[in-house]
Amino acid sequence: MTEAENSVNGSPDAPKRLNIFERWLSIWVALCMVVGVALGKLFPGLTATLRRIEFGDDSQINVPIAVLLWLMIYPMMLRIDLASVLGVRRRPRGILVTLFVNWLVKPFSMALLGWLFFKHLFHPWIGDALADQYIAGVIILAAAPCTAMVFVWSNLTGGDPAYTLVQVSLNDLIMLLLFAPIVTFLVTGASNLTVPFEVLLYSVIIFIVVPLALGSLSRVFLLRKKGVEWFENRFLATFQPVTIIALLATLVLIFAFQAENLTSRFFHVLLIAVPILIQVYFNSSLAYSLMKLVRVPHDVAAPGALIGASNFFELAVATAIALYGPESGAALATVVGVLVEVPVMLSVCAACNRTRHWFAEPIPLR
Numbered sequence: 001m002t003e004a005e006n007s008v009n010g011s012p013d014a015p016k017r018l019n020i021f022e023r024w025l026s027i028w029v030a031l032c033m034v035v036g037v038a039l040g041k042l043f044p045g046l047t048a049t050l051r052r053i054e055f056g057d058d059s060q061i062n063v064p065i066a067v068l069l070w071l072m073i074y075p076m077m078l079r080i081d082l083a084s085v086l087g088v089r090r091r092p093r094g095i096l097v098t099l100f101v102n103w104l105v106k107p108f109s110m111a112l113l114g115w116l117f118f119k120h121l122f123h124p125w126i127g128d129a130l131a132d133q134y135i136a137g138v139i140i141l142a143a144a145p146c147t148a149m150v151f152v153w154s155n156l157t158g159g160d161p162a163y164t165l166v167q168v169s170l171n172d173l174i175m176l177l178l179f180a181p182i183v184t185f186l187v188t189g190a191s192n193l194t195v196p197f198e199v200l201l202y203s204v205i206i207f208i209v210v211p212l213a214l215g216s217l218s219r220v221f222l223l224r225k226k227g228v229e230w231f232e233n234r235f236l237a238t239f240q241p242v243t244i245i246a247l248l249a250t251l252v253l254i255f256a257f258q259a260e261n262l263t264s265r266f267f268h269v270l271l272i273a274v275p276i277l278i279q280v281y282f283n284s285s286l287a288y289s290l291m292k293l294v295r296v297p298h299d300v301a302a303p304g305a306l307i308g309a310s311n312f313f314e315l316a317v318a319t320a321i322a323l324y325g326p327e328s329g330a331a332l333a334t335v336v337g338v339l340v341e342v343p344v345m346l347s348v349c350a351a352c353n354r355t356r357h358w359f360a361e362p363i364p365l366r
Helices: 003-009 025-042 044-052 063-078 082-090 092-121 123-142 148-156 161-190 197-226 228-257 259-264 266-293 298-309 313-324 329-354
Strands: none
Touching: 025 044, 025 228, 025 259, 025 329, 044 228, 063 161, 063 197, 063 228, 063 313, 092 123, 092 161, 092 266, 092 298, 123 161, 123 266, 123 313, 123 329, 148 161, 148 298, 148 329, 161 197, 161 298, 197 228, 197 313, 228 259, 228 313, 228 329, 259 266, 259 329, 266 298, 266 329, 298 329, 313 329
């Protein structure tokens, strides 16, 4: 593990050095919300213009958000090393728990919670149409496991950076195959909405396949051309500020596009947050408990719990917009996921840190 990676992702062998973005993450998200909502309310013409910039007529796939997503996802894809992914077979228990929670529990539990709350408990306040939209939004959110932000959460808990990278890499590869089918199956089963599969497939190609292909090709080319030391210590390090700026700009755009929904449906925002909160704490607790049950070390268990709890909200928002439009209830539900994500994940990190003594000592992944 290089010094550059330790400074970004943390290491159990070195003190964690949080940068200003990581230290004040909740403040940055709150500021992005304020700036985004203000932009949407004060400059509706500019916001509408940005929203209309799409990949083709009526594709609903927003170009500015896609570019910003590429700037966030591409550096993470550069880190995917097939040898590391294959090496996980020597420590399979942690990754098996992560995959079980992310793909066999998380989307289905969220569909159940969405159906229970929006179709029944909250139905008198929201009605049939919005109930279906909100169910679709939370399912899309849950079907996209977190990627780049996991490295921040892993750092805060002293997680093993190499193993965290393997967990995220496998999730991304599986998401490439399962995201579209799972969203289609659960949305059509839990609501009266249909999923335009062609649009969903385009979203997967644009937001996952393209950056994954670019990252993989760049990694192979640059490692052969410049070597490992230059690639890890120089090239990857240059992307850290770019990734942070892209994330903050994405949040500003997301909140700007949803400014009217956030201000006019504030009570709905609170209602949407309820099943999302339950789902986050349920999945993180389940993953963490299973990690303890199968006796993995804390530096594997904590990132596994965090991956099980958090979402790739940038992809979820972009997909909801692509499927149902920027002002839809589905898009609003995914945006509420953004609002919930940071403070809740910080609380999960704190719980993991307080229970470190429950777990065995880490064994290096080699």
